[in-house]
Amino acid sequence: DAKTTQPPSMDCAEGRAANLPCNHSTISGNEYVYWYRQIHSQGPQYIIHGLKNNETNEMASLIITEDRKSSTLILPHATLRDTAVYYCIVRVRTGTASKLTFGTGTRLQVTL
Amino acid sequence: EAGVAQSPRYKIIEKRQSVAFWCNPISGHATLYWYQQILGQGPKLLIQFQNNGVVDDSQLPKDRFSAERLKGVDSTLKIQPAKLEDSAVYLCASSVVVETQYFGPGTRLLVL
Numbered sequence: 311d312a313k314t315t316q317p318p319s320m321d322c323a324e325g326r327a328a329n330l331p332c333n334h335s336t337i338s339g340n341e342y343v344y345w346y347r348q349i350h351s352q353g354p355q356y357i358i359h360g361l362k363n364n365e366t367n368e369m370a371s372l373i374i375t376e377d378r379k380s381s382t383l384i385l386p387h388a389t390l391r392d393t394a395v396y397y398c399i400v401r402v403r404t405g406t407a408s409k410l411t412f413g414t415g416t417r418l419q420v421t422l
Numbered sequence: 423e424a425g426v427a428q429s430p431r432y433k434i435i436e437k438r439q440s441v442a443f444w445c446n447p448i449s450g451h452a453t454l455y456w457y458q459q460i461l462g463q464g465p466k467l468l469i470q471f472q473n474n475g476v477v478d479d480s481q482l483p484k485d486r487f488s489a490e491r492l493k494g495v496d497s498t499l500k501i502q503p504a505k506l507e508d509s510a511v512y513l514c515a516s517s518v519v520v521e522t523q524y525f526g527p528g529t530r531l532l533v534l
Contacts, residue, residue, distance in 0.1 A: 344521065353426070353513050353525025354465065397464060409455065409478060410523060412464025 314398045319417040322392075328385040330416050332398030335379045341402050343374060345383045346410070347394040354397065354412075357383065388420045424448065426526035428514050434532045440502035443529045447495070447516030453477075454491055455523065456499050457513040465513055471497065504533045 315333040322328040334343065344359040358365055358372045360381075365372045371384040385392055397415040401408065427446040435441050447454050452473050457465035468487065470478040473494035482489070486505070491497040501508055511528040 351527070353515065353528055354523075355525070356522045359521050395464075409467040409470055410465075412466070414462070414464055 314400055314413055316396075316398055316413065316416045318414065319419070321419050321421060322385075322388045324389055324420050324422055325387055328388040328392065328418055328420070330383040330385075330396050330398075330418065331380065332383070333380045334398070334400045337378050337400050338402075341400050343372065343378075343381050344399040344401065344410070345370070345372065346397045346399065346412075347392075348397070348415070349391075349394040354410075357396075388418075390420050390422070392418065393420045394418060426514055426516055426524050428512075428526035428529055430529055431527065432530045432532075434534065435504055436534050437506055438503040440500065441504055441531065442498050442500045443512050443514075443531075445497045445499070445514030445526060447497070447514070448518075448524055451516035451518045451524070452494070453517045454497050455515040455517075456489055456497070457515065457525075459511040459513055459528070461510070468499070501531075504531075506533050509533045 342359050342361050345357040346354040348354045357369050358367055360372045360374055374381045395415040395417050397412050399410050429444050433441055454471045456468045458468050459465040468482045469489045471491040474491045487501055489499045509532050511530050513525050513528045515523040515525040517523045
């Protein structure tokens, strides 16, 4: 699985958009970008995933650059409950369940 | 639907003692994972089961860790004997599709 690079921490004001970047310059053509987050004292939670098109769901939007070497997770209106560690993971989607390789993620602090 | 259940939530033991953790996955989820999360790091996969068979245990310290998933449902993870460096959160996750793993709340282990 390709290696990812994320900033260790970010701050965001409540109600503003939180834009979390992820670099994955060695990504290969069959690798997807996944985002999970981990709120304090809880297990990680799936957010969204994508291959090359931008994706949106009820939680967030995922913007992947045309060369696929980086992506941005967007929380459109951050709330205090979005304070968490956000993990960007790149892996092959094989059609069978497989492990997630977590890095250290980005610690997002949402403030009043 | 009910989430992944884990017990106990907290455990304190002395080094060289043994300890066991229990996980009940979401009903119908064939794949079950055990991850170890050391403070400040992302979760690391220890073992993956598909039904009651082991798919990946390459990072399981087999001299002291063991896991089983009898009948392809519940699972237990055991450490015997425990070392100080085993202090961590042990997370159980389950999945039925490739993208989404559902994590339990974890068991926080402190080895003194």
